[in-house]
Amino acid sequence: MTAEPGRIASAEAFQEAFGVSRETLDRLRIYEGLLRTWQRTINLVSPATLDEAWHRHFADSAQLLKFAPEGGKFWLDLGSGGGFPGLVLAILLAERNPDARMTLVESDSRKAAFLGEVARKTGVAVEIRVERSEKAATQLKSQIKDVITARALAPLPKLLGLVQPFFSPQTVALFPKGRDAEAEIREARGQFEFDCSLAPSLTDAEARIVILRNLAGKSEG
Helix, strand or coil: CCCCCCCCCCHHHHHHHHCCCHHHHHHHHHHHHHHHHHHCCCCCCCHHHHHHHHHHHHHHHHHHHHHCCCCCCEEEEECCCCCCCHHHHHHHHHHHCCCCEEEEECCCHHHHHHHHHHHHHHCCCEEEECCCHHHHHHHCCCCCCCEEEECCCCCHHHHHHHHHHHCCCCCEEEEEECCCHHHHHHHHCCCEEEEEEEEECCCCCCCEEEEEEEEEECCCC
């Protein structure tokens, strides 16, 4: 089967698209191999997307990096699951911004074990918190973050409630969303004040990336 134009169907295509080093690509290859192995016993990604992992998961995650502020040090990924986007971004940051620190929050202990194995085998330092995002928002609320990511965790109104404790005027949140992104934004504006823009997704013509800043709860009355 011939790959669709623009699809990132292999590690080589990923390297060409994102300009990563050979060392970073080797780390991502290790990640892909572990994903395939662990997927046999744990549902880390939709089985239908496994053979398109470089496009649907690795590239879909990596595209967020260009929207993050230069030099952003403290990163948080909520509902990390199989590591998309947080662990992919951590691998890229190890090359581009070695001072960056990524925290991955995942409530499923088996998925957290997978994240730990990938981090160990790739030599990438991350903090993994095995807890629900709601609990992390309570326990880590004093830890302001520079960049916050989450993919397929919750609709935007709920998601903003989870990430608000981590926000400062410098924080940027990056949320991949589907075709209902604009509707979710309108609904979220009923509860929150924020500035945001939408960017097209590299991996899905119908998807958008929500780039959000200056988040605050709406005053009542």
